[in-house]
């Protein structure tokens with residue numbers, strides 16, 4: 001059965017244009033820490049991508065490679081908490097589990113963590129944010145684009161508020177980078193991940209500005225002493241190749257996603273269909289409630305027909321958990337939250353696939 005894959009926000013296929021380079025690199029084996037030519041060639045490959053990411057993310061600051069955005073986000077929150085044991089950490093209610101659950105764990109350990117609520121639009125409540133800030137606030141963490149709804153946060157305003165009081169800002173940009181050019185933002189920590197943009201799994205980047213750096217993994221000098229261990233040269237090179245390939249195409253891809261988004265909405269619209277992603281959200285993610293239909297059952301029913309969609313973020317899928325993101329947006333509407341599914345488009349998605357998926361979903365909803 002050919003699979004119609006509409007779960008690109010979890011992982012998207014490797015960009016065909018970078019496969020030849022990745023295949024060539026499979027035969028390279030030097031360790032970047034080695035002094036000889038093969039090692040130095042590997043080091044050069046890593047440093048080139050580091051420089052490329054630095055330019056892509058604003059032209060200044062430091063870039064550190066991690067294995068995943070989950071790990072990089074953990075590093076930021078845990079390191080800030082360790083460096084400012086009495087500091088307050090503010091995280092938005094709609095963060096990915098790797099931020100939200102890390103914040104929960106820090107709170108359980110006694111760190112002064114507070115959650116910034118969101119409005120029903122999924123956007124952080126800026127008044128609530130201002131009210132939560134104290135002179136001890138050590139970090140504000142607000143993502144750029146939500147992975148379940150595609151909602152963009154008013155990050156420039158969040159940063160303005162934070163900078164008035166010299167508070168560092170962390171942003172999870174996993175669902176933004178590779179989709180749109182990065183606007184000039186005065187962030188302190190920005191994280192994105194390779195496999196969301198057509199690079200191999202196993203590499204994420206943390207872009208840091210003007211912050212003290214302490215080690216995360218010790219026992220080597222890699223990654224400026226922050227994350228010891230031999231670099232994943234292949235995945236890092238893939239990240240660089242994917243960014244190079246995507247950069248000139250971002251506008252065209254956005255238009256493509258917009259067309260697919262509109263088609264999806266037009267073809268699915270009807271009774272018991274409630275849109276959770278506003279039209280202003282990033283077009284590659286659409287969250288929709290199929291009222292009266294449990295999301296996990298819908299995902300399994302679609303899977304049996306060869307259509308891959310999701311009931312929330314990938315990390316919560318296995319655990320049958322109700323989406324904390326949608327719960328934060330619609331706390332009083334259980335059916336809406338429990339029946340919400342996400343489709344996400346990528347570089348392989350076609351209009352025919354959208355037509356087939358919407359037909360299959362409509363058949364499911366219309367079933368008595």
Ligand SMILES: Cc1ncc(COP(=O)(O)O)c(C=O)c1O
Pocket residue numbers: 009010067068069070071096098143145146147172174175193194204313314
């Ligand atoms: C917004 C967001 N942050 C973080 C992550 C985790 O990324 P990774 O798979 O690289 O750990 C994801 C993955 O879906 C995500 O969508």
